[in-house]
Amino acid sequence: MTAEHTAAQGFSTRAIHAGQDPEAVTGAVVVPIYQTSTYAQDEVGVTRAGYDYSRAGNPTRTALETALASVEGGTAAVAFASGMAAGDTALRSMLKPGDHVIIPNDAYGGTFRLIDKICVPWGIEYTTVPLGDLEAVSAALRPTTKLIWVETPSNPLLGIADIAALAGLAHGAGAKLLVDNTFATPYLQLPLALGADVVLHSTTKYVGGHSDVIGGALVTSDDSLAEDFAFHAKSMGGIAGPFDAWLTLRGLKTLAVRMDRHCDNTEAIVELLLSHRGVVEVFYPGLPSNPGHEVAVRQMRRFGGMVSFRVAGGAAAAAQVCKSTELFTLAESLGGVESLIELPGVMTHASVAGSMLEVPDDLIRLSVGIEDVADLVADLRTALDAV
Missing domain, CATH: 3.90.1150.10 (Aspartate Aminotransferase, domain 1)
Incomplete structure (x- = not known):
């Protein structure tokens, strides 16, 4: 099912069908769990379906990534072993030592810990700001600001940030906007359509929906960011395994x-x-x-x-x-x-x-x-x- 075909379809139709055509060999309606670490090559460097090693790519994970990109209105997604692995990849891909990031003053504790305890020693600077106050966000921008990190609704105070307005501020300052869409889900909110550059999910939560799998995802329509995310995921290895991807994909269907x-x-x-x-x-x-x-x-x-x-x-x-x-x-x-x-x-x-x-x-x-x-x-x- 092509991206052009699914773009005009409704949310649940895309969640159930995008990237999930019946399996070619047997006609299995549900995407199989490709529980394999490696793939046979017909000759040196010639693969049968573009897969050579499951850290770099796995058909079950590909199906999940295709579906997530579709429901978020993006062109690419990368699925991770956890929401924190997704967040770590986003920060490593989008920032370098000396850069500055703005985060919510009521951010999720794990996000704060990652930035404060891991990124700061690496050379990243950050400022906490009430993201509902656009004047405060504008005042916090620096020449070195490369990213505004948004949770809306926020965790745990359910604060709301204006995604479109923050995208305008970020882009005007030469920065990117990342929106953690875990609480809202793509069913309730579409940050990319409002100007965000990246959407982050802990798919452990509503996307998986059954408290039986840990996962995360990054979704974007920026080809350069998509390449960076995929490269970092392959290089650092924090990817979703095939069974976890299968469970998450099953949850997405009923989101x-x-x-x-x-x-x-x-x-x-x-x-x-x-x-x-x-x-x-x-x-x-x-x-x-x-x-x-x-x-x-x-x-x-x-x-x-x-x-x-x-x-x-x-x-x-x-x-x-x-x-x-x-x-x-x-x-x-x-x-x-x-x-x-x-x-x-x-x-x-x-x-x-x-x-x-x-x-x-x-x-x-x-x-x-x-x-x-x-x-x-x-x-x-x-x-x-x-x-």
Whole structure:
């Protein structure tokens, strides 16, 4: 199925079919797991399908990369062993010692750790900025700024950044814009269409969708960046294995229907949180009171399956809520079919403790799953009522 043919088709059609024609030999409808490290050559340097060694390329991974590029509206994608491997490749490909990067002041803890602990000793400089404040972003730009790194919605405060406006600022300064689209997914938001140069995913989350695989991806329509990403992936080796690629591809096929259910359930959970006496603040871009709501309305289809909130009683009460739920499992990560609850300050964002990115110690983050919503509401209400 050609790119020209799939470009006019709907999201789910492309997620299910792009790069996934029936297998040539047997007609298998599902892309096989090509669990091989190497490939026979008919003669020296002559391969049968362009594959010689699976670190450089694997048909299962190719199918996933083709599908991801299609649903993001890009021309190329590279699949990695984790979201962090994708992020590391992006930074190594797009920056060199002496360069400067702007990152969100509420970035994911792993992203901050990678930049602060790994990239800074390598010679990279960074500035944390509230990306919803375009004047602050403009003021932070330097002659050496080569990249603006965006999360929207951000993790864990669900902040919203104006992708099109930030793309304009970045390109005007000779820099690139990378958008971590993990929370929104390509079903809800298309950063490349809004001017971003690169989209990053932890495909572990919503794209995989079943909490059974770790993965990451970079997607772009810039041929030079695509070549750099592929070269770095081959050279550093942090690529997605065939079984992981197969699991991620299977998850992608149902992304649209799952995201609609995630969004429906989250809206009901937000209603509960807004009405409960024990909740003092709710972070969710679908609320008109959210500072980024108008931008979210413009650039997102819906507002996603994540919500964070603070409770009366402080950190101890928040920890008690997390311990008291039954359907919401106390665990890190997000985006699976099951609902998860966590305290970011001591779990996913422990690496930013004591930094300018530190999150409130009474902040609870929910990844709302696709269970029956009445059961989720009852479970969370019972936990909130107990503190």
